[in-house]
Amino acid sequence: MIKRLFVACATLFLAVAAGAQDYPHRNITMIVPYAAGGPTDTVARVLAQAMTKPIGQTVVVENKPSAGGILGPEVVKNAKPDGYTILMHHIGMATIPSLYRQLRFNPLTDFEYIGLVNEVPMTIIGKPTLPPKDLKELIAYIKSNKDKVSYANAGIGAASHLCGMLFMSAIQTDVLTVPYKGTGPAMNDLIGGQVDFMCDQTTSTTGQIKGGKVKVYGVTSKERVPSLSEVPTLGEQGLKGAEVGIWHALYAPKGTPKPVLDKLVSAMQEALRDASVRQKYTDLGAVTFPPEMQTPQALQRHLKAEIDKWAPIIKKAGVYAD
Numbered sequence: 001m002i003k004r005l006f007v008a009c010a011t012l013f014l015a016v017a018a019g020a021q022d023y024p025h026r027n028i029t030m031i032v033p034y035a036a037g038g039p040t041d042t043v044a045r046v047l048a049q050a051m052t053k054p055i056g057q058t059v060v061v062e063n064k065p066s067a068g069g070i071l072g073p074e075v076v077k078n079a080k081p082d083g084y085t086i087l088m089h090h091i092g093m094a095t096i097p098s099l100y101r102q103l104r105f106n107p108l109t110d111f112e113y114i115g116l117v118n119e120v121p122m123t124i125i126g127k128p129t130l131p132p133k134d135l136k137e138l139i140a141y142i143k144s145n146k147d148k149v150s151y152a153n154a155g156i157g158a159a160s161h162l163c164g165m166l167f168m169s170a171i172q173t174d175v176l177t178v179p180y181k182g183t184g185p186a187m188n189d190l191i192g193g194q195v196d197f198m199c200d201q202t203t204s205t206t207g208q209i210k211g212g213k214v215k216v217y218g219v220t221s222k223e224r225v226p227s228l229s230e231v232p233t234l235g236e237q238g239l240k241g242a243e244v245g246i247w248h249a250l251y252a253p254k255g256t257p258k259p260v261l262d263k264l265v266s267a268m269q270e271a272l273r274d275a276s277v278r279q280k281y282t283d284l285g286a287v288t289f290p291p292e293m294q295t296p297q298a299l300q301r302h303l304k305a306e307i308d309k310w311a312p313i314i315k316k317a318g319v320y321a322d
Contacts, residue, residue, distance in 0.1 A: 020259040023083050024057045030250075031087050033072025035065040035182045039120065039159065039203035043248050044088040046280050047117060050271035055263065061088075065182065068157030070096060070103070073251075077105045081253040083260035086114065090248045092157050094306030098314040099157050107303060113296035114250035114264050116289040117272065118281050121221035121245055122163045123205045123231070125214040126197040127190050135217045135237040138197070139171050149175045152186040152195040159246045160186065162310070163199035163220060165317050170234075170242035190214060201246050202228065202285025220244045225285045247289075247306075249299050261296070269294050 028051075032044045041063060048059040064072040069092045079085035093107045124135070132138040142149050151168075153160040156179060168174050178195050180186035183204050189195050191213050199220070206227055209216045218234040219225050220243055234242050250268055252261060269291065271277055278288050292298065 020257040023260045027058045029085050031072045033069035036063045038183045039201040042203050050277045051267045054270040055267035077110045079253050081255035087251040095310045098311045111251040112256045113299040115294040117248040118286040118288045119245040119247040120201040120286045121219045122199050124217040127193045138217050150195045152178050152198040154183045160200045227285045
C-alpha cells in the first residue's frame, strides 16, 4: 500500500515537473477585474501584448468586471495552478480586505506573486463649468458648498473611490458621493455636468484634460507627471496627506509550480524592459517600477505594507461592502 502510494506520488510529481518544463504550450489568460477600456484594462493590454514574445504564447486579456474588483481574484484563486490563468489587479488587492467583510479569498495567502508592474498617479478633475480656477479655490468652494457638491467614483473599492476618501480626509470635509458602475459612466456624467468633481487615474483622464473636456486641479503624485507637466501636484499647492498612486501587479493561483512562475516573472520583466512599453505607460502618466521591484518578493512586501496603510483609513471612513 505504502509502495503504491509512493509510486503514485512520484508519478504525479514527474508529470507536474514535465508539464512545467514545456510550459507554455497554449494561450495564457490574464484576468482583469474591471471593464474593458478602463485604466487597469489599458495597463493590462499593453503588458499582455508585450509578454507574448518572451513567453512564446499569446497572452489574452479577459475582463471580469464586478463591484470592487473582487470577481477576478476569485476566478484566479479557483483556477488550476498551471500558469495559464493569471491576474492583473491594482491597489484594490490591498484595500479589499478592509472594505469587504465577507471575502472569499485572502490576497496574502491565496496567490503566488509575480511582480509589480507600474504606478499610475491620480488627478483631481472637475466638470467644465465648475467655478474654481485652482486647487485652493476648489477646496474653499467645497467647504462652502459641502451640502451641494457631488463627487463621482467608479464604485466601492475603485481607484477613484480610494482617492476620494483620501482627498476628503485631507481637506477634512465630506461631500455627497455618487458611485457608478465603472469609470466610463462616471466620466461621462462629469463631462456632462451631472456631477461636480472626481479623482481618477491619468490613464483615463489625460486625454480628457488635454482635450479641454474637464478642469484639472492637480496630480496626486510627489512629483509632476511628464505627460501633464503643466499640472502642479497637490503638495505644491499646499495640500498634504493626499498623495496616492494606483499600482498594478501580477499574481498567479496558489500552488503554481516554481518553474512556471519563474517563466512568468522573466516574461513580465522582459516586457517591462521594452522601450515601447515604457513609452506607452509614460504617455499615460504611468511610472514603470524599477527592476528590483519587479519581483515576487518585492510585491509581497509592498502588498503587506499597503494593506497596513489603508486599513485604518478605510476603518475611519466607515465604508464597508457586504
